[in-house]
Amino acid sequence: xxxxxxxxxxxxxxxxxxxxxxxxxxxxxxxxxxxxxxxxxxxxxxxxxxxxxxxxxxxxxxxxxxxxxxxxxxxxxxxxxxxxxxxxxxxxxxxxxxxxxxxxxxxxxxxxxxxxxxxxxxxxxxxxxxxxxxxxxxxxxxxxxxxxxxxxxxxxxxxxxxxxxxxxxxxxxxxxxxxxxxxxxxxxxxxxxxxxxxxxxxxxxxxxxxxxxxxxxxxxxxxxxxxxxxxxxxxxxxxxxxxxxxxxxxxxxxxxxxxxxxxxxxxxxxxxxxxxxxxxxxxxxxxxxxxxxxxxxxxxxxxxxxxxxxxxxxxxxxxxxxxxxxxxxxxxxxxxxxxxxxxxxxxxxxxxxxxxxxxxxxxxxxxxxxxxxxxxxxxxxxxxxxxxxxxxxxxxxxxxxxxxxxxxxxxxxxxxxxxxxxxxxxxxxxxxxxxxxxxxxxxxxxxxxxxxxxxxxxxxxxxxxxxxxxxxxxxxxxxxxxxxxxxxxxxxxxxxxxxxxxxxxxxxxxxxxxxxxxxxxxxxxxxxxxxxxxxxxxxxxxxxxxxxxxxxxxxxxxxxxxxxxxxxxxxxxxxxxxxxxxxxxxxxxxxxxxxxxxxxxxxxxxxxxxxxxxxxxxxxxxxxxxxxxxxxxxxxxxxxxxxxxxxxxxxxxxxxxxxxxxxxxxxxxxxxxxxxxxxxxxxxxxxxxxxxxxxxxxxxxxxxxxxxxxxxxxxxxxxxxxxxxxxxxxxxxxxxxxxxxxxxxxxxxxxxxxx
Numbered sequence: 007x008x009x010x011x012x013x014x015x016x017x018x019x020x021x022x023x024x025x026x027x028x029x030x031x032x033x034x035x036x037x038x039x040x041x042x043x044x045x046x047x048x049x050x051x052x053x054x055x056x057x058x059x060x061x062x063x064x065x066x067x068x069x070x071x072x073x074x075x076x077x078x079x080x081x082x083x084x085x086x087x088x089x090x091x092x093x094x095x096x097x098x099x100x101x102x103x104x105x106x107x108x109x110x111x112x113x114x115x116x117x118x119x120x121x122x123x124x125x126x127x128x129x130x131x132x133x134x135x136x137x138x139x140x141x142x143x144x145x146x147x148x149x150x151x152x153x154x155x156x157x158x159x160x161x162x163x164x165x166x167x168x169x170x171x172x173x174x175x176x177x178x179x180x181x182x183x184x185x186x187x188x189x190x191x192x193x194x195x196x197x198x199x200x201x202x203x204x205x206x207x208x209x210x211x212x213x214x215x216x217x218x219x220x221x222x223x224x225x226x227x228x229x230x231x232x233x234x235x236x237x238x239x240x241x242x243x244x245x246x247x248x249x250x251x252x253x254x255x256x257x258x259x260x261x262x263x264x265x266x267x268x269x270x271x272x273x274x275x276x277x278x279x280x281x282x283x284x285x286x287x288x289x290x291x292x293x294x295x296x297x298x299x300x301x302x303x304x305x306x307x308x309x310x311x312x313x314x315x316x317x318x319x320x321x322x323x324x325x326x327x328x329x330x331x332x333x334x335x336x337x338x339x340x341x342x343x344x345x346x347x348x349x350x351x352x353x354x355x356x357x358x359x360x361x362x363x364x365x366x367x368x369x370x371x372x373x374x375x376x377x378x379x380x381x382x383x384x385x386x387x388x389x390x391x392x393x394x395x396x397x398x399x400x401x402x403x404x405x406x407x408x409x410x411x412x413x414x415x416x417x418x419x420x421x422x423x424x425x426x427x428x429x430x431x432x433x434x435x436x437x438x439x440x441x442x443x444x445x446x447x448x449x450x451x452x453x454x455x456x457x458x459x460x461x462x463x464x465x466x467x468x469x470x471x472x473x474x475x476x477x478x479x480x481x482x483x484x485x486x487x488x489x490x491x492x493x494x495x496x497x498x499x500x501x502x503x504x505x506x507x508x509x510x511x512x513x514x515x516x517x518x519x520x521x522x523x524x525x526x527x528x529x530x531x532x533x534x535x536x537x538x539x540x541x542x543x544x545x546x547x548x549x550x551x552x553x554x555x556x557x558x559x560x561x562x563x564x565x566x567x568x569x570x571x572x573x574x575x576x577x578x579x580x581x582x583x584x585x586x587x588x589x590x591x592x593x594x595x596x597x598x599x600x601x602x603x604x605x606x607x608x609x610x611x612x613x614x615x616x617x618x619x620x621x622x623x624x625x626x627x628x629x630x631x632x633x634x635x636x637x638x639x640x641x642x643x644x645x646x647x648x649x650x651x652x653x654x655x656x657x658x659x660x661x662x663x664x665x666x667x668x669x670x671x672x673x674x675x676x677x678x679x680x681x682x683x684x685x686x687x688x689x690x691x692x693x694x695x696x697x698x699x700x701x702x703x704x705x706x707x708x709x710x711x712x713x714x715x716x717x718x719x720x721x722x723x724x725x726x727x728x729x730x731x732x733x734x735x736x737x738x739x740x741x742x743x744x745x746x747x748x749x750x751x752x753x754x755x756x757x758x759x760x761x
Contacts, residue, residue, distance in 0.1 A: 047309055050305060050309055062272065062294075062295075065272055065289065065294050066272055066273075066274050067274075069212060069216075069272065069273065069274035069287040069288070069289060070274035070275070070276065070287070072210055072212060072218065072274075072287045073218065073274050073275050073276035073285045073286060073287040074276035074285075075210075076206055076207065076210050076218055076220075076276070076285045076287070077276040077277060077278045077279070077283075077285040078276075079206045080203055080206055080220070080278045080281075080283070080285065081278050081279050081280055081281070083120075083202055083203070083206070084167075084182070084198075084278075084280055084281060085280065086118075087118060087120060087121065087182060087196065087198055088165065088182060088184065088280075090114055090117065090118050090121075091114065091121070091124070091182060091184050091194050091196045092184055092194075093110065093114070094107065094110050094111060094114060094124065094126065094184075094194040095184055095185065095186035095187070095191050095192070095193070095194045096186065096187070096191065104134070104135065104145070104146075107126055107134075107135055108135055108137065108143070108145070111124045111126070111135065111137040112137055114196075115137060115138075115139055119199075120198050120199050120200075120201075120202055121196045121197065121198055121199075122138065122139045122140055122179075122197050122198075122199050123136065123137070123138040123139065123140065123141075123196070123197040124136070124137050124138075124194065124195070124196050124197075125194070125195040125196075126192060126193070126194050126195075127151055127157055127192050127193045127194075127195065128190075128192045129189055129190050129191075129192050130152060131150060131151050131152025131153075131154075131157045131193075132148050132149065132150055132151070132152070133146075133147045133148065133149040133151060134146055134192070151195075155168070156168060156181050156183040156193075156195050157183065157193055157195075159183065160183035160184060160185045160193045160195075161185050161193065164184065164185050165182075165183065165184055165185070166181070166182070166183035166184075167180065167181075167182060167280065167281050167282075168180055168181030168182070168183070169181075169222065169223075169224070170200065170222050170226070170228045172237070177199060177200075177201060178199075178200040178201070178203075178228055178229075178236065179197055179198060179199055179200060180197075180198050180200055181195060181196075181197060181198070182195070182196045182197075182198050183195045183196075184196075200228065200229070203220060203228070203229045204229050204233075206229075207219060207220060207229045207230070207231065207285075208231060210287060212287050212288065212289050213289045213290070213293050213294070214293060215289075215290050215293055216271075216287065216288055216289035216290065216293070217230070217231050217287075217288055218231075218285060218286060218287045218288070219231070219242075219285075219286055219288075220278070220283055220284065220285050220286075221242045221248060221283065221284050221286070222281075222282070222283050223281070223282035223283065225241060225242050225243035225248055225252060226239055226240065226241060226242065227239070227240040227241075227242050227266075228283070235266065240266065242266065245263070245264070245265070245266065246263045246264070247263050247273045247275065247286065247288075248284070248286075251275045251277075251284050251286075252284070262291045265288055269290055269291075270290070270291040270292075271288040271289060271290050271291060271294075272288070272289050272291060272294050273286055273287065273288045273289075274286070274287050275287070330352045330354050330358040330359075330362070331358065333350060333351075333352055333362070334350055334352065334358065334361060334362055334365060337349070337350035337362070337365060338350075338365060341365070341368075341369045341372070347369075347373070348369060349366050349369065350362040350365050350366055410643045410645070410646055410717055410737065411645065413646055413649075413715075413717065413737035413738035413739055414643070414645040414646045414648070414649040414650075414738075415438075415442050415649075415738070416442050416649075416738045416739065416740060416741065417646075417649035417650050417652070417653045417739070417741060417744075418649045418652075419435055419438050419442060419741075420653050420740075420741030420744075421649070421652050421653050421656055422435055422438075442738060464721075464722065465506045465509060465589060465590060465721075466506050466508070466721070466725060467504060467505055467506050467590075468504070468505075468506070468507065469502055469503070469504050469613040469614070470502060470503065470505075470507050471500065471501070471502050471503075471615075472499060472501055472502070472503050472534055472541060472543065472610070473498045473499065473500065474507070475507060475510055475511045475514060476496055476498060476514070476532060476533070476534070476543075477496075477498075478511060479496075479511070479514050479515060479518055479532060480494070480496045480532070482515065482518075483518050483519070483522055483530075484496075486522055487522050487529070487530055490522065490525075490526075491527070492522070492525055492527070492528065492529050492530060493528070493529030493530070494529065494530050494532075495529065495530070495531045495532070495533075496531075496532050496533065497531065497532070497533025497534065497535075498533070498534075499533070499534045499535070499536070499541070500615065501534065501536055501541050501612055501615070502612065502613040502614065502615045503541050503610045503611065503612055503613055504610070504611045504612070504613040505590055505592065505610050505611070506590060506721065508721040508724055508725065509586050509589070509590060509721055510543075510590070510592075510608075510610065512582075512586060512721075513583050513586050513587060513590075513592075513608060514532070514543060514545065514608070516579045516580070516582055516583045517545040517579075517583060517606045517608075518530065518532055518545055519579060520579050520580065521545055521546075521547035521549065521604075524547070524549045524550065525547045525548055525549040525603075526549070527548065528547070528548025528549075528603070529547075529548060530545070530546065530547050530548075531544075531545075531546040531547075532544070532545050532546075536612065537609075539611065539612050540609050540610060540611055540612055541609075541610050541611075541612050542607050542608070542609055542610075543607070543608045543610060544605060544606065544607045544608075545605070545606045546603065546604075546605050547603050547604055547605075548602070548603040549603050549604060550600070550601065551598045551599050551600040551601055551602055551603055551604055552596065552598040552600070552604055553600055554598075557596055557598065560580050560596070561580050561581060561583070561584040562581060564578065564581075583606075587608060592608050592609055592610050593608075593609045594606065594607065594608050594609075595607045595609075633658040633659075634658065634659075634660065635658075635659050635660065635681040635682060635752055636659070636660045636661075636662070636674075636678060636679070636680045636681050636682075637654055637659045637660070637661050637662070637680065637681065637682045637683075637684065637748070638661075638662045638664070638670045638674075638680045638682070638683045638684065638685075638702065639651055639654070639661060639662070639663045639664070639684045639685075640664050640665070640666065640667060640670055640683070640684070640685040640686060640689070640695070640698055641663075641665065641685075641686040641689075641715075642665050642666075642686060642689050642690035642691075643686075644665075646686070647663040647664075647665070648663075650663075650684070650744075651663045653741060653744070654748070657745065657748075659748075662674055662680070665689075665690070666689065666691060666693075666698075667693075667698045667701045667702050670702065671702070671705060679706050679710070680702075680706060680710055681710075681711075681752060682710070682711050682712065682748060682751055682752055683699055683702055683703075683710055683711070683712035684712070684713060684714075684715065684748075685698050685699050685712065685714055685715070686714070686715055686716070687714045687715065687716030687717075687718065687723060687727070687734070688716070688717075688718070695714045695715075695716075696714070696726070696727070696730045696732065699712045699714075699732070711751040711752070711754065712732065712751075713732055713733035713734070713735065713747055713751065714727055714732050714733065714734045714735070715734075715735050715736075715737055715739060716734055716735075716736060716737065717736070717737040719736055733747060733751075735747060
């Protein structure tokens with residue numbers, strides 16, 4: 007790594023700043039003034055609201071004062087009449103006082119015009135005297151009023167105020183009864199004309215269109231500027247203000263209410279103390295608030311004018327500020343997008359110009375830094391390429407070298423199984439064999455996921471019958487499923503698909519392997535079905551199922567189901583399946599029910615059916631097919647040579663073990679011809695197994711059967727072997743698979759030789 011170059015001298019210290027002759031502070035002062043205008047506007051609105059409430063309260067207070075004054079006048083009017091009538095109750099009833107009482111009654115009618123008739127009742131309630139303005143006077147009529155309220159209430163309470171009534175349907179009257187201080191003085195009953203109350207109400211001026219009216223204790227209208235409403239005996243109890251006034255403890259309404267004509271009014275009331283009447287003063291809302299609205303309009307006009315002026319000033323100042331800021335923003339955006347040659351030109355003579363100069367210096371520094379970083383990125387990229395190449399080489403080496411000792415160990419275990427007679431020894435051999443198999447699966451998964459991550463796995467998409475892949479899956483897993491007590495069912499189809507047969511087989515193999523591993527009872531179904539122009543390859547099992555909250559995670563690396571009782575593997579099988587499906591473009595779907603099982607479905611594009619391919623049927627395994635046969639084994643690993651040679655000798659074969667084809671030729675007699683050749687796919691001298699077998703066949707004839715064994719599981723190796731016409735087995739190789747291939751080729755060779 008090279009050291010970062012020193013920063014040029016021109017960037018070490020900032021250049022001399024231009025003399026700032028117009029600081030941005032002034033512009034912020036202008037902005038502050040605009041904010042003050044807004045504050046004043048808000049304050050004006052609040053003040054208007056408070057003024058509105060105060061104006062309303064003031065109006066209601068004035069109306070209440072007018073109503074109280076009117077109530078006081080009406081009460082005073084009644085009290086004065088009551089005082090005048092009281093003089094007529096001073097004398098006791100006797101023959102000598104009758105003339106005096108009549109004289110007092112006539113004098114009362116002259117002095118009090120509101121009284122139109124006066125009746126005097128004795129202590130028993132019988133009428134003794136009646137004087138009237140409207141009718142003839144009556145003396146000693148003896149009419150009995152002892153049961154009427156005007157006598158009973160007066161005797162009990164000393165005073166009685168009767169309800170309002172009308173004479174000639176136009177004049178309101180009220181009965182007023184007073185009892186004397188002495189019980190034998192009787193009761194004086196005066197009929198009072200209430201026209202004077204109208205005069206009181208009519209003189210109450212409530213604005214221009216306001217009005218005052220009086221209702222009695224029953225809520226009937228008894229005085230109003232509109233006499234027709236009074237004559238109709240209008241019931242005012244339906245009005246909200248009347249209800250509120252009549253309710254105990256209710257205050258004066260402060261919100262607009264409706265009057266008898268349906269107009270919105272502000273209202274106030276006052277009670278008439280001796281009578282239980284109510285005087286109301288009302289003012290229409292539009293008239294009540296008219297002065298306030300006019301003042302508000304004037305204030306609003308002034309505020310709007312001020313705001314308009316502030317707005318124009320703000321526009322001017324904002325323009326002076328925004329244009330340089332926009333230039334800085336545009337320049338910064340171009341610099342941020344990678345154009346480090348961009349320079350910002352502003353001549354405002356304030357902080358904005360200084361900021362633009364700072365951006366320009368920053369762009370120059372970034373330009374130099376970017377060039378430095380480009381060099382560093384190139385260096386790092388080269389290092390990563392070297393690391394990736396080293397990783398690929400490691401994978402290639404690991405694919406072969408890690409499997410070599412496992413392959414040899416498996417073959418040694420197979421030999422050991424033939425020499426172990428005791429049950430305990432057989433159990434130990436089985437445990438070792440199982441451990442070797444598990445290690446092989448782990449190595450395969452780790453190497454496969456590494457190759458997928460490195461992107462070194464290529465595809466070879468062709469058209470082929472899907473049954474070809476499924477039959478190999480059945481051959482691989484049917485016996486393992488039966489050993490666990492599981493049923494294994496294969497559903498074939500004649501459909502052809504378009505995919506990579508090797509990678510697709512690996513996908514299905516991993517799915518079926520998981521199904522066999524995690525299913526403890528029931529069975530497994532592998533099959534396919536057509537859906538439009540696609541084929542769905544499905545793997546069903548009756549295993550424990552996958553909870554819904556874990557279905558997204560099962561395709562991740564090293565993930566195993568939570569809460570499960572079954573352990574095994576690294577949790578890479580489904581991760582490999584998912585990446586292979588993405589590599590091939592085959593969607594995969596999972597459906598599962600906990601406790602009932604799971605279904606994995608891989609969607610593969612369907613192809614037009616081609617010529618029927620006859621699957622080669624393996625020859626029946628003959629136990630004695632290896633007896634006395636000469637087999638050449640070529641491998642550059644001495645341990646593998648030893649293990650495979652020993653196993654073949656145990657089967658009755660004669661074995662020539664060699665590290666190269668030349669050593670194999672040297673180990674044979676001049677007339678000896680091998681019956682079978684087994685060669686490692688990649689030899690230490692760089693020669694491939696295919697070339698080694700070709701060299702040996704030149705010496706002994708092309709009809710000598712042979713097959714390859716490889717520690718590299720890459721699909722390319724299998725394709726190369728099949729294209730060259732050779733069988734390929736992968737290390738570590740199980741003894742049964744090795745014996746099956748040896749017997750098969752030796753049997754085929756024997757049949758061909760006999761023919």
